[in-house]
Amino acid sequence: MPSTSGQPDKANVQGLIIRGYSHPFSCHMLFKFPDNAGAAKFVTALLPYLQDARQWAEKPKRMLNIGLTYNGIITVKPSLAGHFFSPSFTEGPASSDPNGPQASLFDLGASAPENWWYKKFATDDIHAGVHVYALTSDDLTSLVVLVANAAEVAGVTELFPLNSGSGRLEQCELPDETVYFGYRDGIDNPDLGWPSDPSNTTPQDLNNFLIGYPPYNPGPTLGDAGVFAKDGCYNAFRIFYQDVEAFENFLDTNAPTVARATNKSLPDARGWLAAKLIGRWYNGSPLILSPNGPDPNTAGATAFSYAGDANGVQCPFSAHTRNANPRDEDVNPADAIIPRIARRGMPYGPPPKPPDYSGDRGLIGLFLVGDLASQFELVYSWMNQNIFSPLFSSDTQDAVLANRATPQADTSFTIPTQGAPVVIASLPQFLVTRGTAYFLLPSITTLRNIAAGTA
Amino acid sequence: MATPLSLYVPIKQDPITQLEAKAAYDGLVERLKPGLDKAQIVHYARLVLIPNASGGGIQAVLLITTFDGPMNPYLKFFWDTPGFRDTFQGFAKLALNPPEPPVEDLTTFENFITSNNLSQPADLYQAYPQTVPKIIQAFKPKQKPA
Numbered sequence: 228m229p230s231t232s233g234q235p236d237k238a239n240v241q242g243l244i245i246r247g248y249s250h251p252f253s254c255h256m257l258f259k260f261p262d263n264a265g266a267a268k269f270v271t272a273l274l275p276y277l278q279d280a281r282q283w284a285e286k287p288k289r290m291l292n293i294g295l296t297y298n299g300i301i302t303v304k305p306s307l308a309g310h311f312f313s314p315s316f317t318e319g320p321a322s323s324d325p326n327g328p329q330a331s332l333f334d335l336g337a338s339a340p341e342n343w344w345y346k347k348f349a350t351d352d353i354h355a356g357v358h359v360y361a362l363t364s365d366d367l368t369s370l371v372v373l374v375a376n377a378a379e380v381a382g383v384t385e386l387f388p389l390n391s392g393s394g395r396l397e398q399c400e401l402p403d404e405t406v407y408f409g410y411r412d413g414i415d416n417p418d419l420g421w422p423s424d425p426s427n428t429t430p431q432d433l434n435n436f437l438i439g440y441p442p443y444n445p446g447p448t449l450g451d452a453g454v455f456a457k458d459g460c461y462n463a464f465r466i467f468y469q470d471v472e473a474f475e476n477f478l479d480t481n482a483p484t485v486a487r488a489t490n491k492s493l494p495d496a497r498g499w500l501a502a503k504l505i506g507r508w509y510n511g512s513p514l515i516l517s518p519n520g521p522d523p524n525t526a527g528a529t530a531f532s533y534a535g536d537a538n539g540v541q542c543p544f545s546a547h548t549r550n551a552n553p554r555d556e557d558v559n560p561a562d563a564i565i566p567r568i569a570r571r572g573m574p575y576g577p578p579p580k581p582p583d584y585s586g587d588r589g590l591i592g593l594f595l596v597g598d599l600a601s602q603f604e605l606v607y608s609w610m611n612q613n614i615f616s617p618l619f620s621s622d623t624q625d626a627v628l629a630n631r632a633t634p635q636a637d638t639s640f641t642i643p644t645q646g647a648p649v650v651i652a653s654l655p656q657f658l659v660t661r662g663t664a665y666f667l668l669p670s671i672t673t674l675r676n677i678a679a680g681t682a
Numbered sequence: 683m684a685t686p687l688s689l690y691v692p693i694k695q696d697p698i699t700q701l702e703a704k705a706a707y708d709g710l711v712e713r714l715k716p717g718l719d720k721a722q723i724v725h726y727a728r729l730v731l732i733p734n735a736s737g738g739g740i741q742a743v744l745l746i747t748t749f750d751g752p753m754n755p756y757l758k759f760f761w762d763t764p765g766f767r768d769t770f771q772g773f774a775k776l777a778l779n780p781p782e783p784p785v786e787d788l789t790t791f792e793n794f795i796t797s798n799n800l801s802q803p804a805d806l807y808q809a810y811p812q813t814v815p816k817i818i819q820a821f822k823p824k825q826k827p828a
Contacts, residue, residue, distance in 0.1 A: 310781070310782075310790075310793040310797065311783070311789075312789065313788075313789050313792050313793070314754060314792050314793060315754055315792075325802035325803055325804060326685070326752070326753045326754065326796065326799065326802055326803070327754070330685070330752035330753065330803065331752045331754070331755055443787055443788075444758060444761075444762075444787075444788045446787050446788050446789030446790075447787070447789040447790075448787045448789070449783050449786060449787060449789075449790065450783055452789075559722055559723070559813070560720055560721055560722045560815075561721050561722065561723040561750075561751075561756060561759050598788065600754035600755045600757065600758065600792065601754075601755055601756075601757070601758035601759070601788075604752070604754060604755045605755035605756070608751055608752050608755055612683060612751075614683075614750060614751060614813050615751075617815055617816070617819060622683075622811065634683060635683050635811055
């Protein structure tokens, strides 16, 4: 049951929201419900493995969490059809509404929604996502098989988003917590603490991620939809193909220019350019704290400021981590409350064997927010168009993540130095969106009600 | 890239609603100016009272604005900015078909705006691509020499 103390009861919150799971094996399965009864039967079978957010005495060997799209929700509770959830969630990320999510995501060209999921199914077909985590490969396989069998018995259709391997989104463990392109990932996440005074909350507090708590911005908060969504959190689930060949070629091609401009050796110039793209060295050291090279002492550092780097000499303005979290950088008044996103991503697909870069690989991104539009889509719009800060002289883009086909975008990349800046005339497309779904990760209570047919 | 918003809300025809619509129109710019000045996101904004075809009374209120960036991500900013919330809730109360559920939280506000907006980015002609902060910065009053 939801807590009556004013704070959420972690036994009622799905663990994925608050806890950064470190299980090395995961699989992210997509499903379409046949009807309310089928959904209830399916969720019932999964409940014994559903992980809540309480501290565990011993790490579970295998566990899962469940998300529902808007179409999934109105299948289990048809009375919630209509304008009860936010427009972004109701329409979904593939909507053709010109004012909808795509006005921020700008998935164009190969990334366009009509190309998602290898055209094997439509985004609207997705009703549920089941995120399965395990300590060993065998544990993962056993639970994935159990989930798949439960779906079959309940008449629930599993949707296979990939063309390779099992067709499922399975985590590929890379060394040292890295992702494709070689960077260490998952360093900086909001602390998700509980504010002593909810009216004086900060964007990284849990009440900006969980639905139903002051200042009541994550919604819905009213009526049956408010009851259904209470203690839930949204998951912008996004699959990116990462073009490792394009990325490595970019570094190879531009390293000689950088080497000449900075008096560095070719390998050092290559590493320097890679760090300038992301804002951290490969090992995770932020450029602000370690401007001259990676340092093991700063590899996981999160306490630093951009205020002293108003010219971008230490970290370029368009570096990915500086775009995704500008911290105390000078931003426009309407963007002054920097939203935070809790990221729970992992790589998928087998590593390439250069010079053979064929095969599908990239990032399974779980971007958790209380409000899809003002948190996830706002930060995404910043990455596609750098117009959120007076520091930008033109509509440049995130150096790694942006879609280069965004209208009016300036795809150049300027790296300020103590001398003349290094200017890359045009950044290539490094990522292709393979698919996106917006899920609500409902409370444990809501999932039990769905299983019981009483949601 | 700027986004147009044309919030079109047909209103009830009873005398009280008609008077309230006129009251909303009178002095709206002055009431919203402090918030708009502070926001530095809106290029232009105006409220139009659309007359009935018969010539008597008000058929609808139409708020026309052009602002920087996409629409949905910035709706929370307007909901949280003093002056705007009351204004939009006031429009919703005038509506011939009042939103259900009523505009009482961010989600219902977002739905009210998107349901009544008649514009989309492709409708907009832009003579310049610069954002409001850039324009203000470029045309800051020059200090007179001492």
